[in-house]
Amino acid sequence: MNPSARDEPILEARDLIARYGDRTVLAGINLTVRRGDILTILGGSGCGKTTLLRHLIGLAVPASGQVLFLGHNLHALDDAEAERLRRRMGVLFQGGALFGSLTVEENVALPLVEHLGMELRLAKRIAQIQLSLVEMQHAAQLLPGELSGGMRKRAGLARALALDPEILFFDEPSAGLDPITSAGLDQLILRLNREMGMTIVVVTHELPSIFTITRTALMLDQGRIAASGSLEELQNSPNPRVRQFLQRQIPDRPPGSKSWIEAAMVAKGSADS
Amino acid sequence: MESKPEPASPIRVTTRAENGHLLVRVEGDLVLQGYSPELRAALQGTPSPAGEVWLDLESVGRINTIGAAALLESLSELRTRGVPFRFLALSVPVRSLLAALPHEAAIERTRSLRPPPGILEHVGGEAYTAWEHLHQIASMASQALTWCCIAPLTGRGLKTHFVLQQVSRHGVDAIPIVSLIMFVIGLILALQADYQLRQFAATIYIADLVGVGLTRELGPLMTAVILSGRSAASIAAEIGTMRVTEEIDALVTMGMNPFKYLIAPRILGLIIALPALALLGDCIGILGGYVIGVFYKDIPSASYLAETRYAVAVSDVLTGLAKSAAFAAIIGLVGCYQGYYVRGGPQEIGRATTTAVVLSLFLVIAADLFFTFLFYLFG
Numbered sequence: 001m002n003p004s005a006r007d008e009p010i011l012e013a014r015d016l017i018a019r020y021g022d023r024t025v026l027a028g029i030n031l032t033v034r035r036g037d038i039l040t041i042l043g044g045s046g047c048g049k050t051t052l053l054r055h056l057i058g059l060a061v062p063a064s065g066q067v068l069f070l071g072h073n074l075h076a077l078d079d080a081e082a083e084r085l086r087r088r089m090g091v092l093f094q095g096g097a098l099f100g101s102l103t104v105e106e107n108v109a110l111p112l113v114e115h116l117g118m119e120l121r122l123a124k125r126i127a128q129i130q131l132s133l134v135e136m137q138h139a140a141q142l143l144p145g146e147l148s149g150g151m152r153k154r155a156g157l158a159r160a161l162a163l164d165p166e167i168l169f170f171d172e173p174s175a176g177l178d179p180i181t182s183a184g185l186d187q188l189i190l191r192l193n194r195e196m197g198m199t200i201v202v203v204t205h206e207l208p209s210i211f212t213i214t215r216t217a218l219m220l221d222q223g224r225i226a227a228s229g230s231l232e233e234l235q236n237s238p239n240p241r242v243r244q245f246l247q248r249q250i251p252d253r254p255p256g257s258k259s260w261i262e263a264a265m266v267a268k269g270s271a272d273s
Numbered sequence: 274m275e276s277k278p279e280p281a282s283p284i285r286v287t288t289r290a291e292n293g294h295l296l297v298r299v300e301g302d303l304v305l306q307g308y309s310p311e312l313r314a315a316l317q318g319t320p321s322p323a324g325e326v327w328l329d330l331e332s333v334g335r336i337n338t339i340g341a342a343a344l345l346e347s348l349s350e351l352r353t354r355g356v357p358f359r360f361l362a363l364s365v366p367v368r369s370l371l372a373a374l375p376h377e378a379a380i381e382r383t384r385s386l387r388p389p390p391g392i393l394e395h396v397g398g399e400a401y402t403a404w405e406h407l408h409q410i411a412s413m414a415s416q417a418l419t420w421c422c423i424a425p426l427t428g429r430g431l432k433t434h435f436v437l438q439q440v441s442r443h444g445v446d447a448i449p450i451v452s453l454i455m456f457v458i459g460l461i462l463a464l465q466a467d468y469q470l471r472q473f474a475a476t477i478y479i480a481d482l483v484g485v486g487l488t489r490e491l492g493p494l495m496t497a498v499i500l501s502g503r504s505a506a507s508i509a510a511e512i513g514t515m516r517v518t519e520e521i522d523a524l525v526t527m528g529m530n531p532f533k534y535l536i537a538p539r540i541l542g543l544i545i546a547l548p549a550l551a552l553l554g555d556c557i558g559i560l561g562g563y564v565i566g567v568f569y570k571d572i573p574s575a576s577y578l579a580e581t582r583y584a585v586a587v588s589d590v591l592t593g594l595a596k597s598a599a600f601a602a603i604i605g606l607v608g609c610y611q612g613y614y615v616r617g618g619p620q621e622i623g624r625a626t627t628t629a630v631v632l633s634l635f636l637v638i639a640a641d642l643f644f645t646f647l648f649y650l651f652g
């Protein structure tokens with residue numbers, strides 16, 4: 001890959017606003033993902049990370065603003081073109097989202113057959129190789145219902161990798177995995193990035209993961225980007241909530257928010273006699 | 274070694290009025306087993322709003338969240354009545370638990386987060402929802418139509434084996450139940466016809482009534498009713514599950530249009546399967562009539578068959594099949610629609626399945642009335 005292509009923006013969000021009903025979850029997000037980057041999206045539970053990811057992937061239509069993938073707004077294209085562009089991205093969903101009626105191997109082979117018109121037998125052979133990449137070759141013939149949560153996730157990853165995407169999205173890849181599997185997944189993410197030049201966007205909570213994989217980070221808070229940049233920049237952020245998140249601290253109670261219970265407790269001293 | 278938890282010591286509440294305030298002293302364990310309404314009663318029985326309540330919780334041994342919640346609830350009642358109170362003394366467990374509990378302000382905020390809608394808002398909301406449903410169902414119908422009829426012409430057609438799979442699931446697999454029910458319907462029709470006809474000594478017309486009644490009306494209608502229960506439910510549950518487990522999202526992100534891969538094959542499969550089932554049902558129903566006519570009413574077999582052939586016109590069969598194709602479209606569309614727009618968790622799948630069956634039954638029968646009326650006017 002030539003160096004100029006490396007920094008080319010691959011995904012952009014401009015003034016992205018997202019609402020559920022009349023509740024605004026994202027209030028104006030601007031971001032750029034450059035080719036070859038690993039972007040981690042951080043933030044407290046319920047702050048809108050999954051929502052942001054769904055908009056970046058083009059699964060949800062923004063209330064206003066736009067998302068550009070390789071310079072195109074997926075929602076402005078006609079179906080056929082949007083589908084062609086989507087084949088260049090891979091997504092690993094929280095639960096793997098494997099097709100329940102197909103075996104693991106068929107799940108991975110499906111995009112090859114459908115998009116490349118590959119013969120089923122050849123597609124299955126390739127699926128085997130993809131599955132061994134995530135150490136799932138032994139489970140190729142099983143149905144998704146027969147897998148554990150972690151296995152489902154790895155099979156989902158193999159499927160997301162099947163078409164050799166340029167950009168990979170992960171929603172909490174290590175949630176529900178044991179520390180060793182989860183560390184293995186982190187290593188895999190790094191390898192995909194380093195060896196295949198894949199651009200990667202990860203939503204995660206896990207501090208060890210954050211410190212292992214992050215190249216650029218972005219922290220969401222109250223519907224906006226509270227901080228973005230390298231991990232060092234976030235750790236030195238002027239915003240205390242950003243620092244606390246990375247240091248695993250409980251935020252201080254804002255002053256003046258003492259409850260009436262506490263007020264009654266303080267009064268105790270004066271009542272003692 | 275295992276040590277059993279000690280039983281909670283019961284709560285004892287003593288109250289004493291002193292100058293200007295009420296002293297409430299609580300002893301014992303404020304936990305589930307020990308919780309008694311006494312404390313609340315004691316606090317509620319407090320005198321004039323002018324008086325202050327002093328709480329002495331020094332001798333509370335154990336406290337858990339249930340006890341603390343009960344205590345807080347009583348205190349907030351005091352507060353709304355405008356009775357001032359203070360803690361005279363707190364035991365260590367009480368102090369630390371109270372400090373760890375969420376802010377009262379936060380709890381109050383969650384309570385008032387979503388005020389119940391007013392009547393106008395409610396009606397407006399319902400109307401908007403109905404409009405949204407109509408809009409979504411129309412867009413699904415047009416997408417399905419595109420993928421079933423127009424896309425094949427431009428070379429972006431459906432995969433035949435996806436459609437055949439559905440024909441097999443909703444058609445072939447339904448043959449036993451459809452056969453059984455239509456045979457019984459044939460028997461019933463023949464008996465009913467005989468009951469009317471024997472007054473005129475016109476038993477041979479059993480063949481006419483059974484043949485025409487089945488091919489024009491009951492064959493298509495009954496098979497559609499069976500498939501409303503069988504296929505609309507299974508399609509709604511299947512697609513709803515795929516929605517909840519993000520399989521549909523995965524299809525979209527893989528650049529595979531769910532209308533092409535999921536919806537259109539199901540609707541088209543039904544449109545192929547249901548008329549075929551209806552035709553089969555017609556034949557088996559006629560067989561049922563034949564059994565009654567020939568073996569019970571002793572009509573000669575050849576005359577029964579000849580009468581049937583004479584009575585049933587090809588156009589009867591064709592109108593029946595045309596109707597059943599329309600019923601198939603209704604069943605498929607309703608099932609897919611209910612499944613596709615499932616929002617939220619698994620409990621929604623059950624609701625969607627029920628709605629799919631009820632709605633498709635209703636729409637099938639309404640459509641039947643419409644067609645029958647149409648043929649009555651112009652046929």
Ligand SMILES: Nc1ncnc2c1ncn2[C@@H]1O[C@H](COP(=O)(O)OP(=O)(O)OP(=O)(O)O)[C@@H](O)[C@H]1O
Nearest residue numbers: 020021025043044045046047048049050051052205
């Ligand atoms: N389908 C929906 N309808 C209505 N509100 C929703 C919906 N999905 C999410 N929300 C709300 O939007 C907010 C953001 O949700 P989101 O799932 O994006 O959070 P998150 O950052 O991914 O949280 P977590 O880390 O727990 O996964 C939440 O407060 C949630 O209640």
Ligand SMILES: [Mg+2]
Nearest residue numbers: 049050051171
């Ligand atoms: Mg999430």
